[in-house]
Amino acid sequence: MVExxxxxxxxxxxxxxxxYVRHIYDELRHKPLDRQLLDQFAERVRGAGLVCDLGCGPxxxxxxxxxxxxxxxxxxxxxxMVERARQLNPGIEFCQGDMTDxxxxxxxxxxxxxxxxxxxxxxxxxxxxLREMWRVLRPGGVLLLSFHIGDEVSHVEDLWACAVCLxxxxxxxxxxxxxxxxxxxxxxxxAEREPYAPEVEYQSRRAYIFARxxxxxxxxA
Numbered sequence: 001m002v003e004x005x006x007x008x009x010x011x012x013x014x015x016x017x018x019x020y021v022r023h024i025y026d027e028l029r030h031k032p033l034d035r036q037l038l039d040q041f042a043e044r045v046r047g048a049g050l051v052c053d054l055g056c057g058p059x060x061x062x063x064x065x066x067x068x069x070x071x072x073x074x075x076x077x078x079x080x081m082v083e084r085a086r087q088l089n090p091g092i093e094f095c096q097g098d099m100t101d102x103x104x105x106x107x108x109x110x111x112x113x114x115x116x117x118x119x120x121x122x123x124x125x126x127x128x129x130l131r132e133m134w135r136v137l138r139p140g141g142v143l144l145l146s147f148h149i150g151d152e153v154s155h156v157e158d159l160w161a162c163a164v165c166l167x168x169x170x171x172x173x174x175x176x177x178x179x180x181x182x183x184x185x186x187x188x189x190x191a192e193r194e195p196y197a198p199e200v201e202y203q204s205r206r207a208y209i210f211a212r213x214x215x216x217x218x219x220x221a
Contacts (some may be wrong), residue, residue, distance in 0.1 A: 005076070006098065009120050012164035013057075013078035019160040021058045021084050029066055030200045033193050034115070034146075035064070037208050041113055041144045042068040049110030049138065054099055055117025059085030060093050065113065075099070099129045107138045115146045119168050122153075123179075123183040126171070130183035140215040143185065147171050149192065149205040195219045 012018065028035055038061065045051045046069050053062035056074030058081060064088070065072045074094040085094040097103060099117060110141050112133055118126050132145055157164060157202030177187050189210040195203045 002022070002041075008165045010077050010079070012159070012162075012166050014021075014080035016159050017058070017080035017084050019077065023030060023160055025058050027059050027145070027201065028060060033155045033208075036189065037116075037144060037146075037210075038064055038113065039068065041065070041111065041210075042070050042143065044112035044142050047199035048068050050137075051110070051111040051113065052109050054112050054133070056085055056094060056116040057081050058093065059094060059164070061115050062079055062094070063089045063115050066092055070111075075102070100125055100132055100186075102132055102136055106135055108136045109141060110138055111142045111144075112137060113144045115144075116148070118145070118147055120166060121173075122167070122169060125170075126176075127179050127182065130179055130185070132152075133148065134184045134213055137213040138215055141213045142183055143180075143209065143213075144156070144206045144208065145176070145180075146206060147176060148202075149173060149207050166203045169202065171207075173209070176209060180209065180211045181194040184213065186214050187211050 003120060016055060042065055050063065051070050051072045053074040056062055056076045067084045072092060074085055074092060075097040077098055079096050082094045082096050118129060121129055148170045151171050151172055154168040156166045168183055172198040173190060173192060180187055181212050187209060191208045193206050
């Protein structure tokens with residue numbers, strides 16, 4: 001991210017961390033498709049090595065995967081979110097990091113679950129983040145990416161009565177699939193759904209993409 005944008009996003013989520021926990025931390029209880037896809041992801045990565053909940057927020061996805069036997073860590077841009085994640089999820093490692101420039105060696109992770117992690121990234125930075133995800137995944141590693149479907153940008157200055165400065169980006173599914181292909185991923189499965197009830201989530205259509213960094217055998221065949 002550019003420096004000012006990174007600062008705005010980080011500061012906004014730091015300020016809103018407590019309200020974010022209150023509204024989001026138990027959201028998976030009300031989202032059966034999300035749980036189903038995370039179960040599918042867990043089956044694929046369990047025992048393969050360390051997996052990351054990227055853009056983890058307070059760590060609800062990391063917790064869900066941990067409870068299903070996955071070796072998982074969490075990374076978030078916001079120090080406030082990382083602090084809440086550590087408090088709420090003892091036994092799971094969380095750290096601060098920028099998904100467009102991760103302080104990790106190549107091929108560090110066996111999988112990445114990025115649930116709505118890209119919502120504050122404009123297209124150019126999304127492409128950069130996907131290249132970085134490809135870099136830190138092992139050959140054969142799995143990415144599960146979710147996002148809001150659309151082509152608009154929503155500027156938000158009040159989030160649950162907290163002052164923020166955030167742009168939320170919506171993406172067409174075909175465009176994200178194209179970005180993934182350009183980054184080197186093989187897109188394996190795409191699912192879309194209508195929003196759940198207003199009391200459960202923001203009313204937008206959702207997309208989920210399973211993608212894989214090709215194995216060495218695939219890339220050299």
